[in-house]
Amino acid sequence: MEWPPSRPKNIRTPFGGTPYYLDQLQPGLSYERNVAELCFNKAGLLYEEPMMLLREELKSPAVYDSILQAISDGCNTPKLIADRIGLEQTSLPFYTRTLEDLNLIERIVPFGEKRTSRKARIRICDPFFAYWYRFVSPNVTFIETGNGDLIAERVVTSAAFATYVGQHFESMCLQWITKMGSEGRLPMLPVQVGKWWGNNPLRREETDIDVVAADPLEQKLLIGECKWRNRFDETDMIESLKARVGLISGYRETSLIFFTKNRISDATRTKYEGNPDMSFVCADEMFAVPSSRR
Numbered sequence: 001m002e003w004p005p006s007r008p009k010n011i012r013t014p015f016g017g018t019p020y021y022l023d024q025l026q027p028g029l030s031y032e033r034n035v036a037e038l039c040f041n042k043a044g045l046l047y048e049e050p051m052m053l054l055r056e057e058l059k060s061p062a063v064y065d066s067i068l069q070a071i072s073d074g075c076n077t078p079k080l081i082a083d084r085i086g087l088e089q090t091s092l093p094f095y096t097r098t099l100e101d102l103n104l105i106e107r108i109v110p111f112g113e114k115r116t117s118r119k120a121r122i123r124i125c126d127p128f129f130a131y132w133y134r135f136v137s138p139n140v141t142f143i144e145t146g147n148g149d150l151i152a153e154r155v156v157t158s159a160a161f162a163t164y165v166g167q168h169f170e171s172m173c174l175q176w177i178t179k180m181g182s183e184g185r186l187p188m189l190p191v192q193v194g195k196w197w198g199n200n201p202l203r204r205e206e207t208d209i210d211v212v213a214a215d216p217l218e219q220k221l222l223i224g225e226c227k228w229r230n231r232f233d234e235t236d237m238i239e240s241l242k243a244r245v246g247l248i249s250g251y252r253e254t255s256l257i258f259f260t261k262n263r264i265s266d267a268t269r270t271k272y273e274g275n276p277d278m279s280f281v282c283a284d285e286m287f288a289v290p291s292s293r294r
Contacts, residue, residue, distance in 0.1 A: 014039070014131030021046065021128055032156060039136050040148030047143075050132050057102065063087070067095055068124060071105060072133035076121040096122065104129055111194035111212040112248055119198065127168065134164055162228075169228040170195070170210050173259045176286050177213050177222070187255060187276065188213070188220040196223075196248055209244055211259070214251065221251035226259045234268045238278075257281065 014035065015021035024045050025034045038046040050068075054061035063085070070084040078096070082089040099105040106125040109117040124130040136143070139151045155161050174193050181190035190213035197208035211224035225241045237258065245254050255277045258264065263282040272278045 014128050016127035018128065032152070036149055036152035039132065040139075040143055040152040042144055042146075042148070044148075046128075046132075047136070050129055050137075058098065063095060064099060067092075067099065068104070068129065068133050069137060071122055071124055072130070072137070076123060078122070081122065108195070110198055111192070111196040111209075111214075112250075131164065134160065166226065166228045169259070169261075170226045172286070173211050173224065173226050174213075176259075176281070177211060177224075177257075181213070186213075186222070188215045188218060188222060190222065191215050191217070198247070200244070200247060203243070207244060207247070209241075209247070211257070212248065214248075219250070219252040221248060221254045222257055223248070223254065224257040224259060228261045230261065234265060238268075238272075253277075255279070259283075259286070 015025075024038055025031075026037070029037065038044045041047060051061070051065065054064050058064055066085040067081060070081045073084070075081045075084045078089055078092050081087075081096075082092050087095075096105065096107075100107065104124060104126050105122055107115075107120050107122050109115055109120045113119060124133060135151075135155045142148075142151055174195075177186065177190050178193055180186050181188070192215075193211070193213045195208065195210060196212050197206070199205070200207045209223050210226040211222075213222040213224075214220065223241065223244065225237055227237060238256075241256055241258070245256075257279040258281070260280070260282050263284070264280045269280060272280075
């Protein structure tokens with residue numbers, strides 16, 4: 001997705017920053033209505049867009065379609081994908097490399113790990129394809145009967161959609177860190193950015209860190225939590241991230257940053273006011289245009 005999105009509410013869009021998709025939006029319609037008309041209507045301009053692209057660009061589009069659907073359903077390793085679609089695992093790299101070349105999927109590893117790490121995951125990185133395979137593709141039969149509006153309405157209130165938006169928000173937070181760092185507006189230069197997941201030996205459980213940025217030269221680390229929710233326990237959020245300090249070793253300084261949909265409470269801000277290693281950023285602050293640029 002391109003930086004910067006124009007408004008905080010645009011985080012809900014499946015269109016990312018692709019000009020062609022954004023050009024299809026009708027100014028007189030709400031975002032929800034636009035999405036319903038474009039994606040959940042069999043006459044919609046984007047209803048068959050992913051399959052049309054696969055047919056135009058690739059041989060054996062059905063295989064690629066199956067791979068993308070498997071990834072969307074949570075199969076994020078070669079073995080899981082191959083098992084799901086009934087393909088020999090040794091044959092899968094040919095297809096996944098092609099999808100990577102098209103910038104439709106990407107292979108990610110935990111921050112600090114080598115690209116060959118066994119902890120690697122595969123995910124759909126194109127925002128529209130991620131949305132289409134998660135919410136449109138599984139409902140094609142129902143949409144074809146003329147019930148697309150009903151599906152579209154259910155999608156925006158579903159737990160799956162909340163998860164999709166949360167993942168989308170994490171990506172935007174990483175972009176924000178990169179941008180602020182390049183402008184010298186962070187206490188460190190984010191030379192490396194990413195996400196971390198792995199085992200927490202103290203709690204004996206699998207855990208993750210939403211956003212990670214590091215300056216290896218200065219040995220400074222920034223870890224962050226992203227919350228795209230209207231309500232949550234602020235204390236629990238802070239303590240949970242503080243408990244993850246030390247999971248990524250090799251740095252002499254670690255700062256914490258919290259990204260939230262809405263502004264954090266005044267009580268929490270006051271409590272940590274003056275702490276240079278603790279930052280809070282809400283969506284409105286992320287998307288604000290500096291006065292010098294207006």
